[in-house]
Amino acid sequence: IEQQAVSVGQIMEALGTGMIQAVFFVGALVLLAVNRKQLIARDRQGYMKISSGVVIFALVSVGNLWFQEGVTADIPLLGDVVFFRLIEWLAIITGVILVVGGMASWLPLSARAKQLVEKKMAGLELLEKTERLLAIEHRAPVLARTFLRYAVELFSLEAAAVYMAPEGTEEARPVAVLGHEHELCRKIENTVLPRDLWVRFVHLAENHGNLFDESACIKRSPDTVCVLHTDDDTTYLFVFWATDGEALRDSIRAIHLSIAAIERSLKGQQLEACHRFDRQALDLWQQVTQKDSVAAALPVWMTVGQDRHTMAGVTVVIIDTERQICQRWRLGQGERVLTEKGVALAAYQLPYDELKEIANRGGAVGGELFSKVQPLLLSHTEGALTSAYAVGLDDPYLGLVLLESTKVLPAGTDILASLRVVMQSEAQRWARDRAEQQQQRFNQLLLNCLAAADLGKALAIVSRHVAERFNVDAVRIATIDEDGFLQSRALHTEVTEVTVPAEGTQVLSLMPNHETVITTGKALFLQRDAAATTAPESEWHQMFSDKALAALLMPIVRHGRTWGIMTLISCDQAKARHLQPLAMENELAPVAGLLALMLTRPTVSARETSTYPEVMFVPQRRTAGAGELRARLRSSLAGIVASTEALRKTDYADMEKVQRYLSVIDRSADKIKQFVDTSSLAE
Incomplete structure (x- = not known):
C-alpha cells in the first residue's frame, strides 16, 4: 500500500509539472498571436522564429504529458522510452535555437532601429484608424479632413494641407490646414495654387513623387504630396511639411496605402449606390409611368430622387415652341406641387433648336444655355438651380427638368426616362385640348357665318x-x-x-x-x-x-x-x-x-x-360695276402711258419701228381716255 501511494504521488507530481509546462507554452502562443502586428512591425523574421520555437515547446510539453499518462503506450515507437526521449530532446534543441535566434533580432542594437520600429508602428496605426474611419464615414470631404488630422498626429508634421479642385477649375484652395508650425499654417491658409502648379503637383503625386524643388506660392517646398481621386470629378491633393522629411518619406508607403483604401471605399460606395439606384430607377419607372399627369408623378419621382441626390426641389417645364408658352410644375421638400400654365416665353429668347439638339444628344444643359433656362426655375430661392436637362418630346413641344440638388445626375442612371413618359403624355393631352378648343372655336365661327x-x-x-x-x-x-x-x-x-x-x-x-x-x-x-x-x-x-x-x-x-x-x-x-x-x-x-x-x-x-x-363650291365670276370698271381702265391706262414714257428714254427710241409703235400707243391711249371720260359704261 505504501509503495502504491508513493507511485501515485510521483505520477501526480509528474502530471502537475507537465500540465504547467503545457499551459505556459500555450499561453505564450496566445500572447504572440494577440501582439502579432506590433511584433511583425519590429521584425517579421524574428517573430516567425520565436513563434515556431514556442509552438515546438508547446507540442513537446503536451506530448510529454500524454506519455506520462500512457496515451502513447500503444503507439508503435512512441511507446518506447528511449525513442520518445530522443525525439523530445531533438525538438527541444530545435525550439531553443529558433527562440534564441528570434530574440537576438529583437535586441535594441541602435536608436535608428528603434525609430524605424516607431515609424512602422505609426504607419500601422494610420492604417488601422483609416479602416475604422471608413467603416463609419463615406463622404469624401470628411474623409480627407479626418485623414489629414490622423497624419499630423501620428507623424508630428509641421504643417499639412488638403486642396480640393473640381474638374475644370483654374485654381485650388485649401479646405483644411493643420500642423504644429502655426506661422506656416497661416501662410498655407492664404495660399491659392494656380493651375500650372496644381497640375505639376498632381502629376508628381500620381507618380509617387516626393520632393519638389520649387513652390512659388508657399515659399517652402513640401516634403510629400499625395492625390485622391473621386468619381464625381473632384481631386483632393494632400501636401505635407515635416520636421524630418526623410523620416516622413520612410512612412510614405503607409500614407499611400491609406489613401488607396479611401479611394477603393469611395468607388465601392459609388458603385453600390449606382446598383441600388438602378434598382430604384426600375421601380421608379413602374410607379411613375402609371401616373396620368406630371402633378401626380412628381411626388413619386421626388421620393427616389431625394434618396440619391438630396434634392431641394425639381421644376418640370413643358414648352410649346410654336406659341412660345409653357406649363410649369415644381415640388420641393415638404411642399405641395405648384402648377403654372400659359406662361409666356417670348421675352426669354430661348434657342429651341439648340435645346432640341441637346435633348437628342443626352440632355444635360450647360454653358450659356444654362443661364438662359435658369429663369424658368419655379422656386422661391434664387440661384438654387444646380443642373438642367432637356427632354425630347413630340413637336412642337420640348421638355426641361430643372433640379435643385447637391449633385448632378450620375452617368449611367437614366431616371429621367420615366419622367419623360409622363411629360410626353402631358404634352399629348395639351395638344388634344388645344385641338378641341380650336375645333370648338371654328365650329362656332362657322355657325355664326352661316347665320x-x-x-x-x-x-x-x-x-x-x-x-x-x-x-x-x-x-x-x-x-x-x-x-x-x-x-x-x-x-x-x-x-x-x-x-x-x-x-x-x-x-x-x-x-x-x-x-x-x-x-x-x-x-x-x-x-x-x-x-x-x-x-x-x-x-x-x-x-x-x-x-x-x-x-x-x-x-x-x-x-x-x-x-x-x-x-x-x-x-x-x-x-x-x-x-x-x-x-x-x-x-x-x-x-x-x-x-x-x-x-x-x-x-x-x-x-x-x-x-x-x-x-358647295360653285365658281362664279364677279360682275364689275361701272365705277370699278372705270377705275380699272384708268389705272391700266396710267400704266401704259408710264411704260411708253419709260421706253422713250431708252436707246431704242430712235428706231423707226419703235417710233411707229409708240405713236400707235399714243393714239390708242387718247381714244381710251376719251371713251372713259365720255361714256356712261352701262352694265
Missing part, C-alpha cells in the same frame, strides 16, 4: 373673331381678282390709323410682299424694325399704317389660286413682341379655307352634318 344675312356680315364676323382670338389691333380681309386688283371686303380695327386701301389698288412693284404672298400662296410675317424685312415704307403706309409694327399676311387659297389676303396688324409694342407667326398660321389655316369658300361664291349653301357643314 349671317349676307357675305359682308359673314366676313365682318370672321375679322372680328380673328382680332379677338389673336389680340391684334386690326384684321383686314381683301379679295384679289385676275387682274391683280385688291378690294377691301371687311375690316375690324381698334386703331383709327389703320389704312383701308381704296378699291382698285393694284399689286405692283410698290408692294413686293403682297406680290410674294399672291404668287407663292404662303403666309408672310413682317416686322417694321426687322433688318430682314423688305417691305418699303410706301407699302407700310398704303396697306397698313404708319404706326403698324408687325403684320401677318395670310393668303386665302383654293384650287391653286390666291383669292385674297387676310392681314393681321399690330400697332402695340407689347402685342407685336408676343406675336407667334407659326402658331397663328396653323390656327388660321382652317379660317382661311372657310374664307376661300365664302369668297368664291356670294351665297353659301350648306347642308348640316354631324360635325362640319358641307359647303
Whole structure:
C-alpha cells in the first residue's frame, strides 16, 4: 500500500509539472498571436522564429504529458522510452535555437532601429484608424479632413494641407490646414495654387513623387504630396511639411496605402449606390409611368430622387415652341406641387433648336444655355438651380427638368426616362385640348357665318373673331381678282390709323410682299424694325399704317389660286413682341379655307352634318360695276402711258419701228381716255 501511494504521488507530481509546462507554452502562443502586428512591425523574421520555437515547446510539453499518462503506450515507437526521449530532446534543441535566434533580432542594437520600429508602428496605426474611419464615414470631404488630422498626429508634421479642385477649375484652395508650425499654417491658409502648379503637383503625386524643388506660392517646398481621386470629378491633393522629411518619406508607403483604401471605399460606395439606384430607377419607372399627369408623378419621382441626390426641389417645364408658352410644375421638400400654365416665353429668347439638339444628344444643359433656362426655375430661392436637362418630346413641344440638388445626375442612371413618359403624355393631352378648343372655336365661327344675312356680315364676323382670338389691333380681309386688283371686303380695327386701301389698288412693284404672298400662296410675317424685312415704307403706309409694327399676311387659297389676303396688324409694342407667326398660321389655316369658300361664291349653301357643314363650291365670276370698271381702265391706262414714257428714254427710241409703235400707243391711249371720260359704261 505504501509503495502504491508513493507511485501515485510521483505520477501526480509528474502530471502537475507537465500540465504547467503545457499551459505556459500555450499561453505564450496566445500572447504572440494577440501582439502579432506590433511584433511583425519590429521584425517579421524574428517573430516567425520565436513563434515556431514556442509552438515546438508547446507540442513537446503536451506530448510529454500524454506519455506520462500512457496515451502513447500503444503507439508503435512512441511507446518506447528511449525513442520518445530522443525525439523530445531533438525538438527541444530545435525550439531553443529558433527562440534564441528570434530574440537576438529583437535586441535594441541602435536608436535608428528603434525609430524605424516607431515609424512602422505609426504607419500601422494610420492604417488601422483609416479602416475604422471608413467603416463609419463615406463622404469624401470628411474623409480627407479626418485623414489629414490622423497624419499630423501620428507623424508630428509641421504643417499639412488638403486642396480640393473640381474638374475644370483654374485654381485650388485649401479646405483644411493643420500642423504644429502655426506661422506656416497661416501662410498655407492664404495660399491659392494656380493651375500650372496644381497640375505639376498632381502629376508628381500620381507618380509617387516626393520632393519638389520649387513652390512659388508657399515659399517652402513640401516634403510629400499625395492625390485622391473621386468619381464625381473632384481631386483632393494632400501636401505635407515635416520636421524630418526623410523620416516622413520612410512612412510614405503607409500614407499611400491609406489613401488607396479611401479611394477603393469611395468607388465601392459609388458603385453600390449606382446598383441600388438602378434598382430604384426600375421601380421608379413602374410607379411613375402609371401616373396620368406630371402633378401626380412628381411626388413619386421626388421620393427616389431625394434618396440619391438630396434634392431641394425639381421644376418640370413643358414648352410649346410654336406659341412660345409653357406649363410649369415644381415640388420641393415638404411642399405641395405648384402648377403654372400659359406662361409666356417670348421675352426669354430661348434657342429651341439648340435645346432640341441637346435633348437628342443626352440632355444635360450647360454653358450659356444654362443661364438662359435658369429663369424658368419655379422656386422661391434664387440661384438654387444646380443642373438642367432637356427632354425630347413630340413637336412642337420640348421638355426641361430643372433640379435643385447637391449633385448632378450620375452617368449611367437614366431616371429621367420615366419622367419623360409622363411629360410626353402631358404634352399629348395639351395638344388634344388645344385641338378641341380650336375645333370648338371654328365650329362656332362657322355657325355664326352661316347665320349671317349676307357675305359682308359673314366676313365682318370672321375679322372680328380673328382680332379677338389673336389680340391684334386690326384684321383686314381683301379679295384679289385676275387682274391683280385688291378690294377691301371687311375690316375690324381698334386703331383709327389703320389704312383701308381704296378699291382698285393694284399689286405692283410698290408692294413686293403682297406680290410674294399672291404668287407663292404662303403666309408672310413682317416686322417694321426687322433688318430682314423688305417691305418699303410706301407699302407700310398704303396697306397698313404708319404706326403698324408687325403684320401677318395670310393668303386665302383654293384650287391653286390666291383669292385674297387676310392681314393681321399690330400697332402695340407689347402685342407685336408676343406675336407667334407659326402658331397663328396653323390656327388660321382652317379660317382661311372657310374664307376661300365664302369668297368664291356670294351665297353659301350648306347642308348640316354631324360635325362640319358641307359647303358647295360653285365658281362664279364677279360682275364689275361701272365705277370699278372705270377705275380699272384708268389705272391700266396710267400704266401704259408710264411704260411708253419709260421706253422713250431708252436707246431704242430712235428706231423707226419703235417710233411707229409708240405713236400707235399714243393714239390708242387718247381714244381710251376719251371713251372713259365720255361714256356712261352701262352694265
